[in-house]
Amino acid sequence: MTAGKTFIEISNLSKRFGGLTAVDDVDFEVREGEVLGLIGPNGAGKSTTFNLICGYYPANTGSIRLDGKEIIGQPPHKIAALGIMRTFQHNMPFEGMSVTENVMVGAHTTLHGGLIPVLLGTGRARSEERALRKKADELIDFVGLSEERDTPVTSLSFGQGRLLETARALAGEPRLILFDEPAAGLTPSECVRLSEIIRGIADRGIAVLLIEHDMHFLMSLAERVVVLNFGSKIADALPQDIRNNPAVIQAYLGDAAVIGADTENGSGADA
């Protein structure tokens, strides 16, 4: 749980969509094994920051260094291979595959066999496959989906889908796992479960970058919180200090006013 040394360093990161600067000169770092919260009103640029880390968009400026090496410009599958795995804000399971197979895909970058051993049916290819299945089963147990192992993924509940995404990302043996509003849409009891699982992930020494609107959920997990507003970082502090930070309160009050005008649900209002 105690954070180790910095392994991801983000500096001067910016992303523009046309005239809109979604991420504006952001700096922060991620330390080994920590749970880092990323919050901010709607449209603050949190998801865009995620997508930049995962290689979905090219950044306009800045750098993201992993162990000192630049990763901007790498395609998503290479970033995954470097140990950064993500879950999606809207569940994205592989619908034609079983729960176990979904998790096995997550382990893609950890396999070393190649296709020739598979074709020859070598003992090594088989034992790798067996070990992988076992690992997937363990992860399915870890997230509490043991009962659903044979359920078609299309019949999983939303909350179960979230757990599946989590197990799938863990299968890649990440050093950092990204969650984009994982508690959204979960029932209170599912929230408690997920929160336990995220704590369990951190206990395994995996760093977690957590975007979350549910402040109760976030504050109980995060060891440090970065706050974005209109694309810029306005705070980077311990959770207890965030609550009283004037800039943060200001940002969320502004957001609450906008939300009121839009008659949207006040997801940011509970800060």
Next chain:
Amino acid sequence: MGAAIRWGGAALIMCVVPFLLPLYEMDVYRKMLFWVALAISYNFLFGIAGQMALSHFAFAGIGAYTVVILMTQAGVPLLLAIPLALGLAGILAFIVSFAATRLEGFYLALATLAFAQLFIVILDEGGALTGGTGGLTSYKLPLVFGFEIQGPWLAIAMALVLLLTLAFLLRIDRSWYGRACRAIRDNGEAAAAMGVDVKRTKIMAFTLTSVMAAGAGMVYAFFDNTVNPPVFGLENAFMLLFMVIIGGSGSHLGAIVGAVLLRLLQDMLEPFVGQFHVMGLGILMVVVILVQPKGLVGIWDDLVGRKRAGRRKAKP
């Protein structure tokens, strides 16, 4: 052990059958094997890797034409012509898929359709090399170790191509590679996030299955000792699609069932409705999809599943 017996048994039956059949039925049988072999590899490309390509039959034609041209016009011996023809098909498939991997669904279908059409145009306009619209005829397979391969022996050759194709695809389907293909089919963005190199995986699937089609085409070329453009045209490309969809796309068994069923239906319908049989099969496809998108195999699973569920309910 059990697997070896099953595969050996299947091979044995498939190789004995052609010797028991009268000539006409034997010919129907070996052409059926050709279609099944193509349907199996097309199912991997379309149903498992999710690539809506319409070039599969063209690649069978490329294999057929190349091996014949190499042997009859360039005097290349059979054992060299086979790898050369497979290699050419592989290179062409690689180029086509390299260009087409950014395309999906409808656009991939269009691009591969254009390629298939181009192939037909080249055959039609190929002069002496391809024999033009009439194709190439009256060539003969040379003796292999002093032995003339013809009739039922060609059925055996096709059976071996089919079994090899199936064994190969079953192996890769049940491996990390098959999972990567299915993952891309289901959600390319999520697959990439899991570390799957989408482009590479797609190119590999397209190239491998196209080479398999070429392999089946090579044997086919010697069934009647004639190859001509209409055989490798669009009608058969769509027939392959119908087979896989009706049988149950994504399922190896579905591809086999679909191919056998549609071949039989086609032979039965053709005398009555002429070329309208394509329409009939198209309607059949629509009906099957409406009932169960997973095709006949899906319908069967539903029936068995319902029976099981009924039994489970009856128990307590």
